[in-house]
Amino acid sequence: MSSGGTRMTMSMAGLFLLMIILFMADMFIGSTHMAAADVFRALFGSGPPGDEIIVMQFRLPRALTAILAGAAMSVSGLLMQTLFRNPLAGPDVMGVSSGAGLGVALTLLTLTPLFTVPAGSILAGWGVILAAWAGAGAVMMIIMAVSARMRDIMTVLIVGMLLASAISAVVSLMQYFSNEAMLRTYVIWTMGNLGNISYPQIRALALASAAGLALALTMVKPLNTILLGETFSRTVGVRMQRTRIILLASASILAGSVTAFCGPLAFIGVAVPHITRLLFGTTDHRILLPATALTGAVILLFSDIISVIPGGGHIIPVNTVTSLIGIPVVLWIILGKTGPGRRF
């Protein structure tokens, strides 16, 4: 335990350091070339105004969002995997992101034009967040109900995918009736975007993520017993009903908030917990929870850097990068030698 503990602390510190390095890298690398010294000068407000706008209005919010969204989305996936005891669970694959998306679509495509609230405002921000929470929570409840009846992991997964399809059909229908400007906002949103997020929105995302993570942190002890089964958890005194509600709320807040601002980030939620388990070799949520948050931040920062590297002023959607990282992990879980559902 003690030697293992030291190893865990070292890995965690290493991961934190990596996050800082990648954060800096994300600040230095962008579609416009800028020297490191200029970036620093801009950060401390002593550079030319042009540099300052690029760094303070584009790069810094982008990097901060990557950290927040990566951590929140990954922890949401971890909570879902443990709660549903399904290694393929995640906010995107199980339709939770779609649920949040429905909430967003409802606010972006119908309510916002109805009340003529400007799309980027704080009011619209919190409106979108709340709608996303509600949508994510609703899908989460449906998945919970299904997994209570169906023990089979694949069945639950298929139900999640069907839900996602149904929701996207509804959203398509809504798009048909909305105006062009709103539609463009929505389509850009679906591509997954870490940029174009204002500081008030980042503050909202940070608050929501902190709340979701804090809620999850109070549940690390029951999370560990849930791994050994619900019956066991109940006989050692875990109040399952209450635990389930708190975990669902936490996972919905985390996935919903991120989805509201960054769009449906693909494969981060399902893949990062597995990468973390592999790195740390533990199932103990006291370590897994913070480690998953850190790994998620690192991977999303990395994906963001990759998405601007092609150069020439183009930025490829971050979802393309996260899919390329995440899909092999998911394949590895499904095809792994111990078969689906055995790797945890």
Add this chain to the structure above:
Amino acid sequence: MSIGNIIAETRSLEIGYTRKKTVSVMKGLSLRARRGELVALIGRNGTGKSTLLRTLVGLQPPLAGEIILDGMALHETGSSRLPRIVSFVSTEPVAVHNIRVRDVVALGRFPYTNWIGTLTDADRMAVTGALEATGMAQLEERSIDSISDGERQRTLIARALAQDTGLLIMDEPTAFLDLPSRYGIVSLLRRLTREQGKCVIYSTHDLDTAINEADRIWLMTGDCVSEGAPEDLILKGSLARAFESPLLSFSVNEGTFSFVRGRQKTIALEGRGKTAKLTARALARCGYTTGSESPLAVKISESGPAAEWILTDGSSEKRYRSLYDLVTDLPDIDQ
């Protein structure tokens, strides 16, 4: 024997389910178990063994009657106190695979640790003690999917032991285990009752070990539960009644069930010792009872290096090198 006071008692208990409507599985259960006692719950499939055990540990509410655990009514025992009185090993499989044996056992300390589950020195001692008592100390660093089924069951028993309760309840702890592992588990359970004064109640389909090792048997039949020492139940004939079947007969002397054979023919057997006993056994399987008066006769010759069987039917004589050759050559019983 050092059997202590009563730790579990049911009074006119009725068990069952309440879903859309109430389904009663069994009623009028008045049972007892004492500290230092190994209690085996036996009965045929579907008689409600799991329902009874789940009701006893508070996983489902009783339909009527009362359960008293450690001197307090179950419904009055709070959710923080109950896990310190009774621990439960269910048939639920462990879903995680790369978790260490020691970490599984440590989760048994749940009722005693703080909000984040930090183990104190006392907790670590309890975990080590449980690992040693179950013979899992050497495997504590191994992951749960790299050990055998029997060892996994021992790990779960160690987890229940680490929970430090006077009463341990287990649902079919010997299911799916091979013969030596089954005996190993039952002898472990018995040792826990003797050395640590625990009361262990376990359900099983393994009559042999239950009859030989349990201090008390709760025998579930379709409509009631009888309890007593295994021999009490044999004497009363309840055991034979509980597993009544046209295919089985119960031997009171040996305390075991055996197949009822169909139409039978007599064959004379001449021989001695274990060879004769095993020959009689093989013949019985083919529908032959051994007697002295029969034209058909088997004689065992053990003069050579290996035994030989000589079959005579009055007119001819044949020799066989193995029992398999002998019994496959016997005339069919129905002809």
